[in-house]
Amino acid sequence: MLGLAKGLGYTFKRMTAKKVTHFYPDVPFPMPPRFRGIQHFSPEKCIVCNQCARICPTECIQLTGKPHPDPEKKGKIIDTYDINFEICILCDLCTEVCPTEAIVMTNNFELATYSRDELYKNLTWLDDNNTNVREEN
Amino acid sequence: MNQGILTTNSTISSDTGIRTEEMLLNIGPQHPSTHGVFRLVVKIDGETIKEAIPVMGYLHRGTEKLAENLTYTQIIPYTDRMDYLAAMTNNYVICHAVETMMGLEIPERAQYLRLIAMELNRVASHMVWWGTYLLDLGAMSPFLYAFRDRETILDLFNELCGARMTFNYMRIGGVKWDAPPGWIDKVREFVAYMKKELNNYHALVTGNEIFINRLKGIGKFDQKTALDYSLSGVMLRSTGIKWDLRKDEPYCIYDRFDFDVPVSTDGDCMSRYHLRLAEIEQSLRILEQALDQFPSEGEVMGKVPRVIRPPAGETYVRIESPRGEIGCYIASQGKDKPWRLKFRRPSFTNLQILPKLLEGENISDMVAILGSIDIVLGEVDC
Amino acid sequence: MRDLLQQTPSLGNALWFFLAAVVLLVILLGFVTYAIYFERKVIGWMQARIGPNRVGPLGLLQTVADVAKLLIKEDTRPKHADKALYALAPILAYAPAFAVLAVLPFTETLQFADLGIGILYYIALSGITVLGVITAGWASNNKYSLIGGLRSAAQMISYEVPLVMSVVGVVLMTGSMNLREIVLAQQDMWNFIPQFLGFAVFLVAAQAELNRTPFDLPEAESELVGGYHVEYSGFRFAMFMLAEYVYMFGMGAMVTILFFGGWLPIHPALSFIPGIVWFAVKLLLYVFLQFWLRATMPRPRVDQLMSFAWKVLLPVALLNILITAVVISYQSGMI
Numbered sequence: 001m002l003g004l005a006k007g008l009g010y011t012f013k014r015m016t017a018k019k020v021t022h023f024y025p026d027v028p029f030p031m032p033p034r035f036r037g038i039q040h041f042s043p044e045k046c047i048v049c050n051q052c053a054r055i056c057p058t059e060c061i062q063l064t065g066k067p068h069p070d071p072e073k074k075g076k077i078i079d080t081y082d083i084n085f086e087i088c089i090l091c092d093l094c095t096e097v098c099p100t101e102a103i104v105m106t107n108n109f110e111l112a113t114y115s116r117d118e119l120y121k122n123l124t125w126l127d128d129n130n131t132n133v134r135e136e137n
Numbered sequence: 138m139n140q141g142i143l144t145t146n147s148t149i150s151s152d153t154g155i156r157t158e159e160m161l162l163n164i165g166p167q168h169p170s171t172h173g174v175f176r177l178v179v180k181i182d183g184e185t186i187k188e189a190i191p192v193m194g195y196l197h198r199g200t201e202k203l204a205e206n207l208t209y210t211q212i213i214p215y216t217d218r219m220d221y222l223a224a225m226t227n228n229y230v231i232c233h234a235v236e237t238m239m240g241l242e243i244p245e246r247a248q249y250l251r252l253i254a255m256e257l258n259r260v261a262s263h264m265v266w267w268g269t270y271l272l273d274l275g276a277m278s279p280f281l282y283a284f285r286d287r288e289t290i291l292d293l294f295n296e297l298c299g300a301r302m303t304f305n306y307m308r309i310g311g312v313k314w315d316a317p318p319g320w321i322d323k324v325r326e327f328v329a330y331m332k333k334e335l336n337n338y339h340a341l342v343t344g345n346e347i348f349i350n351r352l353k354g355i356g357k358f359d360q361k362t363a364l365d366y367s368l369s370g371v372m373l374r375s376t377g378i379k380w381d382l383r384k385d386e387p388y389c390i391y392d393r394f395d396f397d398v399p400v401s402t403d404g405d406c407m408s409r410y411h412l413r414l415a416e417i418e419q420s421l422r423i424l425e426q427a428l429d430q431f432p433s434e435g436e437v438m439g440k441v442p443r444v445i446r447p448p449a450g451e452t453y454v455r456i457e458s459p460r461g462e463i464g465c466y467i468a469s470q471g472k473d474k475p476w477r478l479k480f481r482r483p484s485f486t487n488l489q490i491l492p493k494l495l496e497g498e499n500i501s502d503m504v505a506i507l508g509s510i511d512i513v514l515g516e517v518d519c
Numbered sequence: 520m521r522d523l524l525q526q527t528p529s530l531g532n533a534l535w536f537f538l539a540a541v542v543l544l545v546i547l548l549g550f551v552t553y554a555i556y557f558e559r560k561v562i563g564w565m566q567a568r569i570g571p572n573r574v575g576p577l578g579l580l581q582t583v584a585d586v587a588k589l590l591i592k593e594d595t596r597p598k599h600a601d602k603a604l605y606a607l608a609p610i611l612a613y614a615p616a617f618a619v620l621a622v623l624p625f626t627e628t629l630q631f632a633d634l635g636i637g638i639l640y641y642i643a644l645s646g647i648t649v650l651g652v653i654t655a656g657w658a659s660n661n662k663y664s665l666i667g668g669l670r671s672a673a674q675m676i677s678y679e680v681p682l683v684m685s686v687v688g689v690v691l692m693t694g695s696m697n698l699r700e701i702v703l704a705q706q707d708m709w710n711f712i713p714q715f716l717g718f719a720v721f722l723v724a725a726q727a728e729l730n731r732t733p734f735d736l737p738e739a740e741s742e743l744v745g746g747y748h749v750e751y752s753g754f755r756f757a758m759f760m761l762a763e764y765v766y767m768f769g770m771g772a773m774v775t776i777l778f779f780g781g782w783l784p785i786h787p788a789l790s791f792i793p794g795i796v797w798f799a800v801k802l803l804l805y806v807f808l809q810f811w812l813r814a815t816m817p818r819p820r821v822d823q824l825m826s827f828a829w830k831v832l833l834p835v836a837l838l839n840i841l842i843t844a845v846v847i848s849y850q851s852g853m854i
Contacts, residue, residue: 003344004816010341011278011565011815020285021569032292034299034314057211091214091305092313105299162662170741184666184821273741275732275818281566347733347819500666501742501820 030107033135036090037109040133041081041126045102048076052094052103060084061094078102081123085111095137107132145180159187162500166195170273170504173514177491177507181500189495189503191488196518204478209235209309209445212478217303219480220516222265225251225258226458228307230480233388234454234465235309238447246435247311248390253324253427254297254306255389256420260331261290262459263413263420266511270410271342273504274351279342286334289327296320310441321431328424335417343414352407356494356506359404366490369483370461371416372510375409377402382457389456393430394423406509413511416459446473460484460511482519484512539631543620551764552582558810565814592753597660600750604658609751609758612651615644616765623772624699626782626794637698638690641773642683645728648762649675652730652737652747655759659750667746670821671730671737677828678727678734684836685720688843689777702781711778716839718778720832725770727828730763731809733816736824771805772798 022029031037048065061083065076095105106129113119121129145159165176174195180188200219204212209231216227229251236243243251268283291301296317298306306313342348360376373380381398383391399415401408449471455464461483468477487510494506526532556571556579563570571578596605622637624630634640649672656668690696692713693704701710711718727734738746748759775781779801782794819827848854 001346003346003349006340007342007345007815008811010337011811014278014567015561015564017567019564019569020288020567032296032299032317034297034317035295036299055208055211057207057214089214089303090300091217091303092299093210093214093305096313160662169744184670271817275735275739275741276816277562278566278814281568285567341815342817345817348817350823351817351820499820499822501736501739504742 031109031132033107035105035107035109035134036092037106037132038085038090038111038121038129039083039095039103039126040106040129041103041123043078043081043102043123043127045100046078046081047100047102048078049099051097051099055093055097057091057093058087058089060086060088078123081126083121083126085119085121086116095134098137101137104137105134106130107134157182164503166192170507171514172269172508172512175512175514175517177503179495179500179503184500186495186498186500186503189492191491193485193488193514193517196514198519200519201478201480204475206474208473209447209475212475213307214303214305216480217305218515219482219519220262220458220460220463220484220513221302222513223258223262223459224302224304225254225306226456226463228304229255229389230454230456230458230463230465232307232309233456234452234467235445235447237454238450238452238467238469239309239445241310241441242439244311244436244439246315246432247437247439249427249431250312250316250437251307252389252391253424253431254294254304254312256424256427257290257293257324259420259459260417260424261287263417264290266413266459266508267338267342270508270511271348273508274348276342276348279338282338282341286331289330293320293323293327296323308438308441309445311436311438315437321428324424325428328421328428331417332421335414335421338414343411349407352410352505352509353405355406355498355502356409356509357403357405358490358494362490362493363404366486366493368461368487368490370457370459370487370511371409371412372461372487372490374398374400375412376404382455382462386455388454391423394426396423406505409509409511444473446471455481458483460513460516461487480519482516484510484514484516485519488512488517543631544617547617547620547765547768548761550768551761552586554764554767554806555582555585555760557806558813561807561810562814565811586757589753589757594753594755595750597750599660601658601660604654605750606755608651608655608658609755609762610651611654612648613758613762613765615647615651616762616769619644619769620765620772622698623769623776624702624781625772625798627699627703629795630699633697633699636696638686638696638701638777641698641769642679642686645766645769646679648766651762655751656747659747661750663743663745664747664749667737667739667743667749670739670743671747673821674727674734674736674824674828675730677825678724678832681720681828681832681836682724682728684833684840685717685724686777687836688714688717688839691840691843691847698776698781702776702783705780705783709778709780709783714778714839714843716835716842720836720839721774721777724828724832725774726812727824729766729770729809731767732813733818734824735818736821739818767806767809768802771802774805775801 053061053063063081064079066079068075068077092105094103108129108131111119145161147156147158149156159180159182162179162181163176164179165171166174171177176192176195178190178192179186200215204215212231213228216231217224219227264283264287268280271279294304295301297320298304298314358376360378363373363376363378377400379398379400382388384398396419399412399419401412447467447469449469451466451468453464453466455462462481463483464481466479467475470476491507491510495503498506560570571581574580574584619641621631622634622640652671653668656664689701689710692710693701695701730737748756751759775798782798784790784792784797
């Protein structure tokens with residue numbers, strides 16, 4: 001009987017103890033600085049080296065480049081850049097290999113949508129996703 | 138599946154002349170106490186289990202096959218999803234295997250960070266077990282207390298590597314991130330808190346008479362059976378065999394710490410319950426020492442070639458995960474991708490004893506026994 | 520109320536009866552609504568959560584929303600269910616739970632029927648509920664329901680025996696089975712002191728009768744995924760829920776009446792507080808105990824539960840009867 005009483009005593013004490021519930025949808029939930037959220041992509045920095053697409057374990061990044069419009073300059077600039085968030089596992093490897101930090105993580109994580117199609121994020125969308133960008137990458 | 142189980146017998150009692158019939162009951166794949174998509178076909182006579190066949194594979198993703206087409210760095214995020222309650226140990230085992238093959242030197246600070254992460258993860262994993270086990274047995278509150286405290290650990294991991302469960306924290310040759318400023322102190326604070334809170338766990342559950350009666354002598358097996366079934370971890374230690382790879386085959390830097398390996402000789406569910414809680418205590422002890430010894434500065438990433446190509450050959454390494462002995466076998470042909478990769482998953486191996494344990498038990502002991510094995514379906518099906 | 524019963528039957532007082540029953544039903548529904556709300560709140564607090572807080576101010580309308588959702592839900596029935604029994608079961612479970620309230624004296628004057636055998640009526644009617652549960656388990660044609668149904672049959676019938684036996688002591692002391700007289704006999708001392716053994720047995724057995732934690736094996740959501748009401752949805756499921764909580768009300772009232780002096784105040788000096796308030800306070804304390812237990816206890820195994828009833832509770836109850844009988848005989852000079 002003592003064990004039962006002890007347990008009851010503990011739950012009773014907890015009644016007035018501090019609650020740990022987060023008020024998440026009402027109050028935004030702050031994530032620590034290193035948090036791996038939806039990527040931000042800056043097209044001007046990209047050198048179309050394809051490393052991110054190659055390192056991606058789920059092959060969710062697709063990109064194409066085009067020749068530099070300025071004939072004086074060499075290299076390519078980015079044309080299309082798509083991330084399929086249906087299969088992206090936010091593993092951080094693309095941001096890790098990027099030599100110019102064109103692709104970086106942000107602290108945004110809300111990806112719920114009504115349709116699967118909306119999970120294909122293109123270059124414009126990823127460029128506009130420029131809030132809470134992670135400092136160190 | 139064993140076809141024999143599909144035939145049910147009916148018998149006529151010699152005293153009463155009443156005809157009774159055995160019944161097939163499908164427990165799962167959607168059932169609250171199978172901890173995931175696990176199916177158990179049981180033949181029951183009244184509430185007594187005559188035969189049980191586990192059916193698994195509902196969560197099979199072919200990690201091992203997929204890994205053959207991935208570079209070693211790319212495999213690490215996949216291992217996060219095997220034993221998702223203790224992803225740090227999975228991270229470690231694959232990195233450890235590759236590092237062993239290539240003979241890489243790991244910086245001191247990275248070793249400590251790995252160890253702290255693994256031990257914190259062990260505590261978190263045992264806490265999930267504690268909570269869900271009590272939930273299986275009908276007590277609701279322990280689950281929430283355990284998850285509240287585990288939340289602190291997940292927040293610590295979130296600060297460390299930016300994810301709460303799928304860490305992808307370790308890299309071949311070191312770790313991805315150094316500890317953020319103040320992180321070590323936060324861990325120290327948590328360890329001190331958890332040491333006190335553990336007493337409350339015991340007060341709430343351990344002495345409860347209903348709970349003790351429910352578990353004493355249930356799911357019993359002896360040393361020989363345990364060895365025959367190749368059990369490991371708490372399942373093995375509950376029969377009195379003192380076997381912990383952290384002690385017996387020290388990897389990482391475990392040989393620098395002073396800790397005990399709790400063993401019990403009862404071999405029943407109650408002893409496994411006590412062992413897991415004792416392991417939390419020991420992990421906290423290791424953590425305390427590791428935090429004190431933590432080097433004040435240093436590199437977290439060793440000298441690693443740009444493309445990781447382990448030399449041709451094969452290797453098998455094993456470490457102690459919260460569930461038992463997790464092993465990683467790599468056969469390499471000197472390319473940047475493994476020729477064959479195989480994980481020895483403790484959940485899968487430990488689960489094999491389930492049909493034997495369930496025979497002749499009451500159906501309400503089913504959840505108690507299955508829970509005490511502590512399986513993670515992501516790891517069972519891999 | 521009692522005078523009304525003595526009158527010659529007429530359309531007028533039939534209407535009164537009907538109205539009184541409706542008023543009781545409304546009060547009861549209000550009780551159930553907020554019992555569920557407080558159950559979730561209290562358990563939430565105990566678990567470091569805050570409980571329902573989204574629907575209405577402080578989440579006060581949460582249960583209302585839940586019930587509304589249940590009522591507009593599709594009424595499903597498994598294809599191979601026994602149609603008639605499947606429909607009958609919720610009624611069979613609910614009707615007795617409401618009917619037992621008729622004999623409960625809430626205050627000295629507020630009582631629907633003042634039966635000489637109030638206790639017997641209560642126990643006899645409450646025994647019918649188990650039929651509803653078995654019927655539900657059988658008619659659903661589901662293996663989990665069947666196991667749940669049979670478990671509860673075994674459990675509720677076994678625990679009815681110690682439940683009845685534990686009350687005998689109180690009856691012996693009072694010399695009456697009338698609930699009102701039992702309360703009035705507790706003017707000097709509440710029954711739970713001299714009848715402590717009986718009270719303890721009653722409390723445990725009542726828990727099993729109510730199918731509530733720690734004896735919620737018929738439902739056992741972690742093993743039987745809900746037990747006898749697995750296949751029920753919508754309004755029929757609501758009936759089972761309602762029966763459970765109305766029963767809790769009934770059992771709470773019973774404990775109050777039998778062992779805690781019903782509407783009597785703690786001390787005669789406090790009698791300026793109306794009796795109904797005292798009754799409500801005692802009842803609510805019992806209801807709180809239910810929530811508290813639910814937040815703490817794991818559930819025992821089925822065979823342990825049964826052997827506990829027959830090997831512990833029943834002998835203790837019998838011992839209590841013996842002791843009570845001996846003491847009463849001694850006091851009245853028979854020994």
